[in-house]
């Protein structure tokens with residue numbers, strides 16, 4: 001229980017996870033929903049959490065690991081406070097989404113897949129968020145921004161930088 | 166239900182949410198209260214109305230007036246002018262993209278006028294969170310009818326007679342699939358709704374789930390009754406949180422109203438639903454991979470047969486249909502197979518929802534009878550190509566499909582005609598491209614997508630698509646050779662014949678179809694080292710026109726690589742070896758003397 005190795009997760013977070021595990025114990029097909037909840041609780045899925053899920057659901061750790069690595073939604077690395085997802089779906093691509101990625105990489109001084117030094121932003125690409133009519137589109141958390149151009153990027157980022165200050 | 170003299174429908178679809186429809190909705194509620202109109206005017210938050218690029222969008226009934234790009238500051242005027250004085254707020258009316266002129270009435274706008282809404286019959290018309298609004302539009306009547314008047318065999322007969330085919334891509338006859346599942350031996354069976362909608366550039370299923378979740382719930386219960394299942398699952402992709410939320414809400418309401426759960430509508434039939442959220446893997450849209458994912462495993466496909474209808478979820482007979490397929494069911498039960506057959510074409514009855522996106526004036530969702538032409542969709546509903554550019558191609562079938570060109574514009578669209586044209590129906594994504602899109606680059610884009618999403622289980626897909634991608638990248642970088650085209654076609658055939666699942670088998674399609682239709686464009690990249698659409702950067706050159714250049718020297722000072730040189734007042738030159746194609750010089754030249762060729 002207390003083999004908290006390296007991360008400062010709170011007791012409460014563990015309790016929340018155990019509650020989720022209890023809810024799905026013995027129910028077939030519960031692994032993915034539990035991992036979704038676990039990622040919501042902890043922000044990502046380090047080894048330690050995977051072990052706890054494996055033991056709790058009584059599935060081999062190798063299976064948990066196999067699932068975590070298969071699905072791009074699950075992350076083994078901590079992410080920034082805000083995850084930016086630039087849509088590289090077809091509709092967005094033909095309307096210049098590649099320029100948006102470039103502008104973000106420049107503005108944030110990171111590459112896709114990386115997190116800014118201050119931990120504010122993680123930059124990811126997604127494949128269609130279903131707002132194709134407004135292409136090109138990006139998401140920050142659950143907020144959607146459409147009809148973008150490269151020069152609108154600083155303005156979008158400002159919303160999130162301000163609230164942090 | 167209460168009667169109002171006017172209804173204000175405010176679109177609460179994903180597109181309009183991103184342009185601020187919540188604030189518009191709140192302002193309406195406030196203004197209507199302030200003007201004491203609460204008893205007379207009802208404000209409804211709906212699902213996607215369809216014209217997402219004009220959001221926030223509202224429609225006011227009984228007249229059916231369509232207002233676009235409404236901001237909170239416009240609301241007071243709409244209430245005082247339109248709702249109180251009956252005068253239109255003309256500056257917010259829809260304007261025709263090409264010919265110009267305003268159109269106030271929703272059903273006179275080309276985009277809507279040409280539609281035939283069956284799957285989307287309630288989307289954009291009702292509040293998806295209020296089950297009573299669904300019921301008021303004949304919701305759950307089909308379920309009641311089926312449970313009290315039909316045997317499962319009779320239900321299946323109606324679906325078979327309707328000729329409905331799967332809207333998830335393959336177009337398999339839905340009634341047959343139901344029959345196989347019903348006849349498969351086994352006590353326990355499942356009904357699964359495929360809401361993974363992986364085709365990038367498609368959002369039909371999202372709109373149905375967000376705008377009319379009960380139609381899917383009702384259809385799944387009907388399917389459960391027909392095939393003999395008491396449990397269903399809806400597998401929704403993780404990128405659609407709002408759809409999950411609305412569906413969850415709808416399932417709860419349906420339970421509370423006795424439409425789900427034990428002894429539905431007081432009959433012996435019990436059926437319940439659970440939502441499962443995907444985790445970002447395109448291949449999970451493939452039905453066997455989806456079932457593996459539902460079981461909590463890696464979403465890897467397996468060979469078929471056995472088909473899910475005989476061995477599906479946990480090895481039990483499982484019916485799996487797409488969201489749009491399900492959304493058609495209640496309408497077919499209510500209005501009959503003959504009615505449905507009258508719409509569309511002989512072999513593809515009914516309608517298809519397309520997500521119209523890309524280089525087209527009106528983007529959004531359209532539901533049209535099968536058999537309309539691409540020209541009607543793009544140039545009438547879609548209002549043509551923006552900025553007076555030329556139509557070049559339309560991609561259907563997403564990463565598994567191909568492109569349609571000028572020569573296909575007048576072909577009536579159905580499952581067979583699209584395959585004959587070298588593409589496929591797919592789930593309904595329809596991406597329009599203009600002269601500024603490079604088809605080699607588009608092929609590269611799709612292959613990069615499938616390469617990225619290949620689950621890696623079988624070699625042809627994992628390695629084969631990688632080889633193809635490498636060749637395409639080479640071509641876009643000007644390092645292609647003429648024999649590359651043959652090599653691509655050879656690899657494509659091998660992958661098509663040997664990959665395990667539909668993802669791999671169809672991955673080469675966009676490449677084959679672009680080679681077939683745009684061979685010259687490939688050759689321009691390979692032989693002339695040019696990208697005619699000016700997309701492939703490695704093939705572009707910045708050059709200074711000796712006529713336009715005044716020799717001011719600004720570009721030379723700004724170029725980060727010192728690649729530009731010249732004498733004052735004489736034309737300057739760019740050293741192509743040193744140029745990194747950053748484009749700074751183009752921006753800085755005060756005389757527009759620099760261009761990309």
Ligand SMILES: Cc1cc2nc3c(=O)[nH]c(=O)nc-3n(C[C@H](O)[C@H](O)[C@H](O)COP(=O)(O)O)c2cc1C
Nearest residue numbers: 331332333359362363450451452486487490667668
């Ligand atoms: C790679 C791949 C991806 C697919 N993605 C989807 C999808 O996102 N949504 C869907 O409904 N069907 C998808 N399908 C088709 C499904 O396998 C299956 O045919 C469909 O869900 C059956 O439903 P229907 O008969 O109602 O169309 C996909 C197939 C393949 C090969």
Ligand code: SF4
Nearest residue numbers: 621622623626666669
């Ligand atoms: S074809 Fe591709 S996606 Fe399908 S099983 Fe093979 S490797 Fe996986």
Ligand code: SF4
Nearest residue numbers: 714715717718720754
């Ligand atoms: S900035 Fe334009 S006009 Fe001036 S030297 Fe360069 S190309 Fe010539």
Ligand code: FES
Nearest residue numbers: 087089092129132
């Ligand atoms: S392609 Fe970008 S939102 Fe659909």
Ligand code: FES
Nearest residue numbers: 178180181215217
């Ligand atoms: S989201 Fe409002 S019209 Fe599509």
